[in-house]
Amino acid sequence: MTSTWVEPSNTATALLLLGRGSDPATERGVECPGDLPAPSDPDLVARAAAAKAALGTKVFVLGHHYQRDEVIQFADVTGDSFKLAREAAARPDAEYIVFCGVHFMAESADILTSDQQKVILPDLAAGCSMADMAVLSQVETAWDVLAELGIAADTVPVTYMNSSADIKGFVGRHGGVVCTSSNAKRALDWAFEQGRKVLFLPDQHLGRNTAVREMGFSLDDCVLYDPHKPGGGLTADQLRDAKMILWRGHCSVHGRFTLDSVNDVRERVPGVNVLVHPECRHEVVSAADFVGSTEYIIKTIEAAPAGSAWAIGTELNLVRRLALAHPDKQIMFLDRAVCYCSTMNRIDLPHLVWALEELVAGRVVNQITVDPDTARHARAALDQMLALPGA
Numbered sequence: 001m002t003s004t005w006v007e008p009s010n011t012a013t014a015l016l017l018l019g020r021g022s023d024p025a026t027e028r029g030v031e032c033p034g035d036l037p038a039p040s041d042p043d044l045v046a047r048a049a050a051a052k053a054a055l056g057t058k059v060f061v062l063g064h065h066y067q068r069d070e071v072i073q074f075a076d077v078t079g080d081s082f083k084l085a086r087e088a089a090a091r092p093d094a095e096y097i098v099f100c101g102v103h104f105m106a107e108s109a110d111i112l113t114s115d116q117q118k119v120i121l122p123d124l125a126a127g128c129s130m131a132d133m134a135v136l137s138q139v140e141t142a143w144d145v146l147a148e149l150g151i152a153a154d155t156v157p158v159t160y161m162n163s164s165a166d167i168k169g170f171v172g173r174h175g176g177v178v179c180t181s182s183n184a185k186r187a188l189d190w191a192f193e194q195g196r197k198v199l200f201l202p203d204q205h206l207g208r209n210t211a212v213r214e215m216g217f218s219l220d221d222c223v224l225y226d227p228h229k230p231g232g233g234l235t236a237d238q239l240r241d242a243k244m245i246l247w248r249g250h251c252s253v254h255g256r257f258t259l260d261s262v263n264d265v266r267e268r269v270p271g272v273n274v275l276v277h278p279e280c281r282h283e284v285v286s287a288a289d290f291v292g293s294t295e296y297i298i299k300t301i302e303a304a305p306a307g308s309a310w311a312i313g314t315e316l317n318l319v320r321r322l323a324l325a326h327p328d329k330q331i332m333f334l335d336r337a338v339c340y341c342s343t344m345n346r347i348d349l350p351h352l353v354w355a356l357e358e359l360v361a362g363r364v365v366n367q368i369t370v371d372p373d374t375a376r377h378a379r380a381a382l383d384q385m386l387a388l389p390g391a
Contacts, residue, residue, distance in 0.1 A: 037350040044349045048074050051356035059359060060094035062087065062109070064101040065294050066315040066344040071100050071352055080294045081105040082161050082180050085112050088119070096120060096359055099368075100347045104131045106368040107165040111375045111382065119368045120359070122351040126343045128162055130279075133249035134202035136166040138227035142199070143174070146245075149236055155245070156191040159201040160184075162251070165370045165378050167201055172377035177384040181278050181293035184210040186388045197242060199225075202249035209278045209285045211244045219282075224248055253341050254279035257313045261335050262287045265311040269332070275300060276313035276334065284313065294318065304329055315341050 037044060052059060052074060062084040063075025072078060077087045081101060088097045089112040097119045099106040103126060110119040146152040157176035159167050168178055175194065179187035184206055191198045200207030204224060211217040223242040225232035232239070239245065257280050265272055275290040275297055285291050290300055297314060304310065306328040312319045313334035323331035358365045370378065 035354075037353050039348065039350055041350070044353055045070075045073075048349065048353045048356060051353065051360050054360045055096065055356065057093060059096045059098060059356070060088065060091045061098045062100060064105065064344065065298070065318045065321075066341050067100050067347060068317060068345060068349075069321065070349045071347055072321075074352065075100060080180070081108065083295070085109045088117070089113050092117070096364070098122065098352070098355060098359075100352065102126045102128045102131075102343050103368065104128050104162060104164055107370050108161070108168075108378075108382070110368050110370050111165060111168075111378050118364055120355055120364065121347075121366050121368050122355040123346040123348075124366050126346040128343055129252045130160075130203055130249050131163050131167075134159075134163055134167050134247055135227075136164070136170060139167060139170055139201065139247075142225060142227060142232060142247075143170075145231055146199070146239065149239055151197065151240055154196040155199050156195040156197075157199045157201065158187055158191050158207075159381070160203045160206055163202050165374050168378035168381050169374035170377075171201070172379070172381035172384075176381055177388070178378075178381045179385060181206060182295065183385065183388060183390075184278070185214045186390055187385060188215060190384075190388055192243075197245060199245045199247070201247045203251060203279055204246040204248060205250055205255065205281055205285075206278050207244055207246045208282050209280075209291070212282065213285065213291070217243060222246055251279040253315050254313065255281065257281065257284050257334055259283045259287055261313070262311075264336070265332070265334060269309050269311065269330070272309040272311050272330075272332075273304075274311050274313070274334065280313050288313070298322065301326055301329065301331065315344065317341075317344070 061074055061076050063072045063078045064084060065078060065080060077084060085108040088109040092114055095117060097109055097113060097117055099109055099119055099121055103121060106119050106121045143152055146155055157171045157174050159171045159178055161178055161180045177187050177190060188198060188210055208222050211222060212219060222244040223234055223238050224246050225234060226248045254277050262274055262284060273290060274288040276284055276288040278285060278291055297312060301310060301322050309330040311332050311334045316333055319333050355365055
């Protein structure tokens with residue numbers, strides 16, 4: 001059966017993210033020491049395959065679901081960020097872990113793997129806008145605010161996996177836990193057994209959606225802490241009364257979906273199922289038919305009956321891949337315009353080829369390391385997540 005996939009409309013931003021343009025005023029850290037292959041090189045696929053074959057079992061390539069198809073074809077394992085970090089830790093014989101993802105993911109892999117393994121990020125510019133919205137100094141200032149109000153001792157910090165090693169280390173030092181979009185409720189249940197309130201970092205939407213949709217909290221139980229305002233822009237009473245103190249952070253991809261997007265697709269496609277990630281806004285999640293993590297989205301589509309229609313609110317590379325893999329179903333992107341994760345798209349075939357060929361030549365490039373003290377506390381928060389009931 002021919003796929004029903006229709007590519008959303010391109011925008012100037014989307015073309016830039018695909019490498020069909022440049023913005024020297026805002027692009028940082030994209031230069032590589034040595035010669036980066038040209039994107040037009042017709043031998044890129046063959047070069048990547050040859051370099052990977054030459055390295056053999058010394059290299060293990062991880063590919064996040066949001067990666068480009070040209071890169072994902074060389075991944076030994078695909079998955080979400082935590083699954084990939086655990087897969088790396090389960091390969092102690094692999095000297096090199098090449099992580100096709102973003103910076104915080106590579107940090108997590110470094111924390112969970114042995115000291116003998118080297119984690120490599122093919123392009124150091126592959127960061128995460130959400131993770132960058134929570135800076136350690138800002139979080140420490142927020143904690144000082146809670147301490148001055150006398151409520152820090154009753155507050156348990158919980159950070160989403162999509163956060164820097166510094167933030168995971170902070171959470172570990174203060175007796176908190178890391179969560180994923182799959183186990184956020186279990187993490188919050190545990191946190192509320194330890195204290196009366198939670199400081200949730202850095203994604204406000206995942207925290208709000210989990211608390212309200214899955215735990216029976218009200219929107220009034222949640223307050224939004226803005227690190228750019230004194231006291232987070234909140235009064236002392238608001239902070240004392242809140243159960244969930246949500247950090248003002250969000251995913252630039254999932255945050256763009258709107259209630260209008262949902263209403264529009266329902267008008268255009270009768271009987272469509274709207275399936276979204278919990279990083280989406282609360283009103284989008286409330287209007288959707290199905291809500292879940294990346295792995296949940298994949299499994300839901302796999303189990304869906306032939307002929308069913310699905311509008312999916314998550315990163316476009318994954319939605320396109322699902323549509324092409326399931327031509328018996330009508331799968332579309334929830335928004336009419338293209339929505340790539342800009343930093344995920346930094347990892348392209350030229351960068352992967354360059355990183356692999358440098359390893360073949362005995363040169364370790366773009367190694368990601370986390371300092372031992374931060375790693376120890378971050379590991380404590382990650383281990384606490386693994387110890388959650390049902391984990």
